[in-house]
Amino acid sequence: MQTIERKVRSREQTRSGIVNTAKAIASREGWQAVSIRKIADAIEYSAPVVYEYFDSKDVLLDEIRNEGFHHLEQEYQRILKLYRDPEKRLFEISVSQWEFARQQPEIYQVMYNLDGAYCTMPVYQSEAMKAVSHIVSDIIHSFIPKAKETIKRLYFQWWSVSHGMIMLSMLLKDEQPLDQSEQVYRETMRRFVAGLR
Numbered sequence: 574m575q576t577i578e579r580k581v582r583s584r585e586q587t588r589s590g591i592v593n594t595a596k597a598i599a600s601r602e603g604w605q606a607v608s609i610r611k612i613a614d615a616i617e618y619s620a621p622v623v624y625e626y627f628d629s630k631d632v633l634l635d636e637i638r639n640e641g642f643h644h645l646e647q648e649y650q651r652i653l654k655l656y657r658d659p660e661k662r663l664f665e666i667s668v669s670q671w672e673f674a675r676q677q678p679e680i681y682q683v684m685y686n687l688d689g690a691y692c693t694m695p696v697y698q699s700e701a702m703k704a705v706s707h708i709v710s711d712i713i714h715s716f717i718p719k720a721k722e723t724i725k726r727l728y729f730q731w732w733s734v735s736h737g738m739i740m741l742s743m744l745l746k747d748e749q750p751l752d753q754s755e756q757v758y759r760e761t762m763r764r765f766v767a768g769l770r
Contacts (some may be wrong), residue, residue, distance in 0.1 A: 583706075585655050586595040590616055592598065592640070595633055598677040604690035614679050634683050634692035635699075642701030644672060648709045658764050659716035666709060669764040671755060673737045687740065706732075717769055734765050 594615045598607045609630060613620040627633040652665045674681040682690040684702075710728045717727065738761060742754035 580719055584626075587618075589621075591626055592633070592637060596679050599682070599690070604679070604682060604688060612639050617635065621704075634690060635694045637680055637683045638692060638694075638699065640699040641673070641684040642699065642705050643672065643753055644677075644680075645705050646701070646708065648673070649705060652753070659712050660769075662761055663709070663712050663731070663769075664766045666712070667731075667766070668759065670735055671739060674743070675751060675755070678743060681739070681743075685736065685740075687743070713769065731765065734761060742753070 590742060591612055595607050595610050598615065607630065609623050609627070610620050613623045615624075627636070648669045649666050652662055652669060656662045656665060679690075682688045683692060686692060706728065709731060710724050713727050713731065714724050717724070719727075735758075738754075738758050740752060742749070742758065745754070
């Protein structure tokens with residue numbers, strides 16, 4: 574039994590090592606530089622060993638994408654427990670999205686196919702993304718009990734403002750300090766949430 578557990582643990586560690594190596598390469602050189610061969614060289618395995626865990630770079634990127642959305646879902650759930658006021662919840666979720674993108678830009682890039690982190694698996698069909706979207710839509714519905722189509726439109730507006738500003742701040746980080754972009758982001762999201770009523 575212990576031998577089986579050790580093997581399972583070893584496989585999980587190898588899989589985790591592959592994912593972490595891909596993110597490290599992306600952090601240094603960008604997602605275009607990430608390849609199965611490069612990962613294999615970095616962890617001193619042969620490429621076929623890496624392919625045992627991930628059939629392609631696409632499958633690897635999809636795993637990283639899901640990891641990001643699962644992290645956001647946990648963070649959103651934490652915020653739901655912490656705050657009762659729906660407007661406060663939506664604002665804090667917006668801030669947590671900003672913080673995540675700032676602290677883990679490589680994962681955020683994969684989540685939304687940014688900066689060469691292109692994954693052919695459709696992001697909008699990801700179950701992990703749908704779970705995150707439902708949380709935000711439910712919050713909007715809790716203080717604006719409107720028809721489903723209206724909530725979808727309001728969610729799309731929220732997502733467009735939040736994600737659009739995050740993308741622009743990443744794009745312009747060499748021209749505008751992130752602290753300044755964050756201040757603008759917070760002010761904009763606060764106004765957006767207040768304007769939903």
